[in-house]
Amino acid sequence: MSNSTGLAGKTAIVTGASSGIGRAIAAQLGAAGAHVFLSGRTAEAMQDCAAQIVDQGGQASVVVGDVTQLGVLQTLVDQAVAETGHLHIMVNNAGLSYSGSILEGDPEHWRTMFDTNVLALLVGCQAAVRAMRACNAEGQIVNISSVVAQRPNGGVYAATKHAVNVISASLRDELEQDSIRITNVMPGAIATNFARNFDVEFSATMLKMAGIDADPAPGGHLAPETLEALANNMQNLLGNPQDVANAVMYAVTQPIHVNIADIVVRPPKSFDVAH
Ligand SMILES: NC(=O)c1ccc[n+]([C@@H]2O[C@H](COP(=O)([O-])OP(=O)(O)OC[C@H]3O[C@@H](n4cnc5c(N)ncnc54)[C@H](OP(=O)(O)O)[C@@H]3O)[C@@H](O)[C@H]2O)c1
Incomplete structure (x- = not known):
């Protein structure tokens, strides 16, 4: 097992680990020695990824759940801590987009985007901080935002990612005295099931x-x-999910006195669909 980045003995949670960016992050964290808890709705895809981690000599657990059921996140964090004794890395990645203008859009789609991209991420951050503090961990929380959060427009999906940027920056302020760092990652267009x-x-x-x-x-x-x-x-x-996972690995392997606050990772050409 490759363990060059030294995550052996660390516990990591990745939400939305059944596909795309989350799956790539989970695989890299596992290959680097972390015990990875993969969370998502599609069991089989996560079991495949977990099996690959275990085949390489790593540790992985699959926890199926819908993050819009907010209790799922607390249960997930509790399970990771109960099984390993601590929590060091929390990657709030689960997210989705429905395209469509504000004038023509479906409010139920808006609700799903805000519940998943914003509310679940907030609850994931809160549960992770409490668990990291309780076990005196040097913790890393990574929130997956989007390059659309750098633009003033982009519709309802972009509004959810603007919220993620504000949440990451606010939480970073709240945690200045703690040994917990917050990294906000803004991917451009990446080839996933997005x-x-x-x-x-x-x-x-x-x-x-x-x-x-x-x-x-x-x-x-x-x-x-x-x-x-x-x-x-x-x-x-289109970027490869591995490109985003590489950026996350860079952030979470810095010493605790270094906070990699914001990362934009995108392919060379910009792409004009909200992503
Ligand atoms: N791809 C891009 O171009 C791009 C660009 C910027 C930002 N992002 C962000 O990157 C993150 C990952 O997206 P992706 O591109 O990797 O898309 P993806 O391939 O569709 O993966 C999304 C992941 O989120 C999970 N998910 C969605 N709703 C969920 C829910 N209610 N409960 C639990 N899991 C849920 C999915 O689980 P299931 O598959 O099991 O449903 C899947 O694992 C998202 O936050 C997205 O906004 C993507």
């Missing part, structure tokens, strides 16, 4: 442009191999 709630034509067009023969289903996951091919074939326009 477009699953967009019009299916969007994914079909991207796959066609990349020369990939695959049929996206509305709301469905694309196979990891398809996403890998998409990232490889569209390198200028």
Whole structure:
């Protein structure tokens, strides 16, 4: 097992670890020696990732749950602490987007985005800080925001990510006297299942442009191999989830007196769909 970044003996939680960016972060944390708790709604995808971590000599646990049921996050943190005795790294990554204008949008979609991207992240931060303090951990909390939070527009999804930036900065202020650091990561367009709630034509067009023969289903996951091919074939326009995971690994392996506050990680070309 590669353990060059020295996370052996550390406990990490990643929400939204069944796909895309969260899955890549979980895999890298596991490969670096952390005991990773993978949380998400799709058990099989997380079990595959956990099996890979264990095959490489690491430790991983899968906890299935919907983060919009807020008690799920406290249970998740409690389980990680009960099984390992502590919590060092919390990655609040679970998130989603529904496209659409404010004038035409569906308020139920707005509620889902705010519940998942904002409220669940807040509860995840609070539960993690309490657990880290209780076990005197040197803690790292990573919140996954988006480059859309750097723009004044971008619709309701962008509004949720502006909220994430404010939450990360506020929490950093609240924790100045603690041994807990907050990193806010803003990815650009990354090849993941993020477009699953967009019009299916969007994914079909991207796959066609990349020369990939695959049929996206509305709301469905694309196979990891398809996403890998998409990232490889569209390198200028779409980042690879590994790029974001590399940035997270950099942040969480700094000594505790260093706070990597904000990271933007994006492909060379900017992409004009809210992401
Ligand atoms: N891809 C991009 O271009 C991009 C750019 C900037 C920011 N981001 C952010 O990156 C984060 C990860 O997204 P991604 O691109 O990796 O998309 P993804 O492949 O669709 O992954 C999203 C993850 O979040 C989980 N999730 C969503 N709702 C959930 C819920 N209610 N309870 C538990 N888990 C839930 C999903 O679980 P299931 O699959 O099991 O449903 C999945 O594991 C999100 O916060 C997103 O806003 C993405």
